[in-house]
Amino acid sequence: MEINQIKAYLDNPNPxxxxKAIVELRNYPxxxxxxxxxxxMYDEKFMIRSFVAMGLGYKLTDEGFEILLKLIENDLDPNVKxxxxNSLAKHGEKAIPHLLELFKRESHWLIRQSIFAALDEIGSPNVFIQLSKWGLEGDDLTVKLASISYLRKLKGTPVEPEAINLLLELSTSEIVAIRAQVARVLGIFESPKAKEALAQLREDPDHxxxxxTLEVLF
Structure with a gap:
């Protein structure tokens, strides 16, 4: 599609x-x-704003970075944030402080899950442990389970003991899904405390x- 047609489509009342115009822009510098x-970036349709955010992730410029910061700070839709x-993370380490602040500020599960995924490749052990702590302090079970799963990334790092202590605290949770997730993650650690807690979970009243606990054996 020619650029003049793209510009016309961008102003078309049909979202x-x-x-379509935003997708076609991928072929331009x-x-x-x-x-x-x-x-x-302020289109009335959240889907358009989401496509704007996505498109900026493929065109990494300083101006695009600033636009993405405005979107995570000012947009009201969790899908857009x-x-x-996701696009901010493609800018690498300079995005990390902004993503941590967004995670801390926003409790919506979609935003937090996206940040978990976005930081998976560029985060450090200290970033992972902080995200998990914040996620575990929230009320959303999906985020809690993701936070527990994230702790497996800390095996062999300086914060492994801290990760194991979090798992030990959670191993007696009243929520079955949490105890089960803890069992899956504990199984990868070699520390005596982890093995002892896993042995106790093998005697859990819930099948x-x-x-x-058996999944880690296969």
């Missing part, structure tokens, strides 16, 4: 045409794409927890 995407977080 499907605006989405950053100096053309980023200013056009910026024009649509989540997509912007789902017992089953989880």
């Amino acid at each position: 499907q045409n605006r989405i 950053s100096n053309v794409v980023v200013p056009l995407l910026k024009q649509k 989540a997509e912007a977080a 789902r927890v017992v089953g989880a």
Whole structure:
């Protein structure tokens, strides 16, 4: 699609045409794409704003980085914030402080899950342990389970003892799903405390927890 047609589609009242225009921009250089995407960062449709955030993740410029920061700070839709977080992470280490602040500030499960995924490759052990702690302090079970699973990444790192202590505290949770997730993660650690807690979970009254302890054997 020619650039003049893309510009016309970006201003079209039909959101499907605006989405098509944003997708077509992938074929153009950053100096053309980023200013056009910026024009649509406040579009009335959250789907358009999400596509803007996604598109900026493929055109990594300083201006695009600043636009993404505005989206995670000011947009009210969790879908847009989540997509912007994914794109921010593509900028590497300079995005980490902003993503940590977003995780701390926003409790929505989609945003937090996106940040977990976004930081998976560029985070450090200290980042992982902090995310897990914040996730475990929240009320969303999906995020709690992801936070527990994330602790497995800390094996062999300086914060492994801290990760194991978190797991030990959670091993007596009243929530079956949490105990089961703890069992899956504890099984990868070699410390005596981890093995002792796992042995206790093998005697859990709920068969789902017992089953989880066996998963690590295969």
